[in-house]
Structures are given as structure tokens and as C-alpha cells.
Amino acid sequence: MSLLITGGTGYIGSHTVVELLQGTDSQDLSKEIVIVDNLSNSSTKVLDRLEQITGKKVTFIEADICDEQALDKVFSEHNIEAVIHFAGLKAVGESAEIPLSYYQNNVSGTVSLLQVMTKHNVKNLVFSSSATVYGNNVSPLNETMPTSATNPYGQTKLMVEHILFDLAKSDPEWSIACLRYFNPIGAHQSGLIGENPNGIPNNLLPYVAQVAVGRLAQLQVFGDDYDTVDGTGVRDYIHVVDLAQGHVKALEALGHAKGTVKGCQAINLGTGNGTSVLEIVNTFKDISQADIPYKIVPRRAGDLATVYADAALAGSLLGWQANLDLTAMIEDTWRWQSENPNGF
Ligand code: NAD
Ligand code: UDP
Secondary structure, eight states, rough: OEEETTTTTTTTHHHHHHHHHHHHTSSSSSOOEEEOOOOSSTTHHHHHHHHHHHHHHEEEEEEEEEEEHHHHHHHHHSOEEEEEESSSSOOOHHHHHHHHHHIIIIIIIHHHHHHHHHTTTOOEEEEEEEGBBBOOOSBBBBBOOOOSSSHHHHHHHHHHHHHHHHHHOTTTTTTEEEEOOOOOEEEOSSSOOOOOSSSSSHHHHHHHHHTTSSSSSSSEOOSSSSSSSSSSSSOEEHHHHHHHHHHHHHHHHHHTTTOOOEEEEEESSSOOOOOOOHEEEEEEEEHHHHOOOOOEOOOOOTSEEEOOOOHIIIIIIIOOOOOOOOHHHHHHHHHHHHHHHTTO
């Protein structure tokens, strides 16, 4: 049997492939991993790194998820039993500039994938959603809260969630885990794979890491007048390896395996802890021993003061919890950044 990983050469996808290849006690290690990615935000160099880390090969197919014919060929040629769907565009600011590309890739692309899955009777899916669907709810955020979106990127995640809930209602054979990620950071402990953003990073950690390594001059801290521990924004940062292991657990809970995820189920993947921007900067400084100049600038439009998860459901439903602490997250980010100062 095979597992299809869309977006598998990207940041979270590549770390998940490592965890899948390294296996868990309950996992059948003979499964073929098939990655489909159009390389719009990743490189095939990741494939060599995956082999270096795991000693195993994956099957890579360069294709766009919007191309139903290409997907149909993948399903015809491989005995796919479940899909982990990471492929998509993810930059909030860019999504307001080119919304149609976001709706095309994230929504239409997902519908194409679901059409082909239906045709081939593959009804087990893990989907990359985001804590952004919680809109302005007050933390800790739990899966029963009402959802909303404030930008086109968030809308695409919310629309796909609605599609998945409707699909599961229409056909009880579907088993779907909609994983709502909080803020993934860190890198694999080997230093061989990590986050590799194109251009100037939008997210805090890659920005701080590039300041520490001397690629960027100064961090801008977006606001120090929030009602938080030190006035700067608080987020629930989660190590990408913990997140990757959450996908393995989610896969094991789908209908083709244990069957504990019935229909479509939203599940938070976070630590349940909040960390401020200045706590991140200070921890990064201690670990890297690098200078991290920053200046306080006005709040970024649309940012909330505090966002963190209620992570209880992932514990009870999947038997998963985050294990790696902030020190590990930042040590691993620093190892990746300092050993690969210009990415791949
Ligand atoms: P990433 O950009 O590193 O990985 C996404 C991968 O999908 C890339 O390799 C890209 O080339 C590929 N891709 C994009 N559009 C495609 C298409 N139409 N067809 C085929 N491949 C395509 O991003 P990531 O951080 O690994 O995120 C993975 C998923 O998780 C995304 O759906 C993202 O929205 C979601 N997510 C990410 C975060 C985060 O902070 N990183 C948070 C919440 C949710
Ligand atoms: N942030 C910052 N400077 C930056 C990028 C981010 O001060 O250059 C802050 C941002 O205001 C938020 C936190 O860091 O409080 C995390 O932002 P990020 O964009 O990484 O993730 P978000 O939670 O917004 O998706």
C-alpha cells in the first residue's frame, strides 16, 4: 500500500515524511511514500536530505494538485490508501494581493484532489488547517468554538474545512482529520531539513534566525502595547517534529486503521502554552550567542494579542501531545539556519 503526501517537499511535509519513514510501533513500515509537489515553494534537494536522514527512498512526482489528470495517473499507478494534504499557498499578506491564486490552489486544488480520491475510492484524509480559522475567539482555543476568517488565506482554510465537513456528512465512508496547526517552528535535529522561505520571511522565527545569522539587519517587533506579559504578541509555538508526529497519529486514527476519527473531525495541534515575541528573541539570543537587534514598531494589522491552543482533544482522540520545549525548538532552528545560512 502507498500513502500520498501532497506538498511533501515543503517545510511541514518533509518533516512528516521523515516521521512516516522512521515509523512507529504500530505502523506498517512497508508502505510506499508518494510525494506530489509542484515545487512552487520547495526544491527536490529535500529528497536527498530525506534519504540521508532515513536511509530510505520516496517516490516523487512533480505535479500540481489542480491538474486532475496528473492526479488520476498517480492514483491509477499507486495503491494509495490515505492522503496527507499539505499542498497550498500560505502567506497571509500575499493572499490579499493575489486572492484568486489562493482560492485556485487551496480551494479548487483541494476539490480536484477530493474528486480524484472519490473516483478511486480513497476516503482517508489528513488535512493541514490552521488556528487562523478561530478568528477573534479568546484563547485557549478549542474545537467547538465558532470559526471565521479575516483574510483570503484564512478563508481558503475555512472553505476547505466546510467542504470536508459536507463531504463527510454525504458519505460515512470518509474519515478526515482536519488538523488546526498553531505556530510551527524548529527543524529536524539533524540540521538537514528546515524552513526555507523564499524572499523576506513573514513569520517571526525565520526572520529572527536570519537576523541572527546576519542575512537581515534588524527585527521589527510589531507592537509592545498588548495586554500580555511584556506587551508583545503571544503565540503557541510548536516544534515541527512534534507536529509531524501528530500527523502520524492522525493517520493511524483514520478509518482504514483504528477508525477513531469518524466523519470529519477538527483537531488542534498546539502545546497549550504561549510565548511572547521578546521571550523568543531573548531565548534565541541565549542559544545562538548572536546579536539580534530589534526595534519596536506599531502593531501589524489583523494581529491578536494572544493565541494558544486547548490541546486536550488531540490527547484524548489521537494519544498525541507535544513533547519538545522552546529550547529544543530554538536550538534546532539555529542549527538548521547556521548550517544552511542560505537555505538550500
Ligand atoms: P510550504 O510552502 O513549505 O509547503 C507547501 C508545499 O506545497 C510546497 O512544497 C509547495 O511547493 C507545494 N504546493 C503549493 N501549491 C501546490 C500545488 N498547487 N500543487 C502541488 N504542490 C503545491 O508550507 P508549510 O509550512 O509546509 O505548510 C504546509 C501546509 O500547512 C499548508 O497548507 C499551510 O497552509 C498549512 N499551515 C502552515 C502553517 C505554518 O505556519 N507553516 C500554519 C498553519 C497551516
Ligand atoms: N512578529 C513580529 N515581527 C515579525 C514577525 C512577527 O513582531 O517580523 C510577531 C507577530 O506580531 C506575532 C508573532 O510575532 O505576535 C507571530 O507572528 P507570525 O507571523 O510568525 O505568526 P502568526 O501567529 O501571526 O500567524
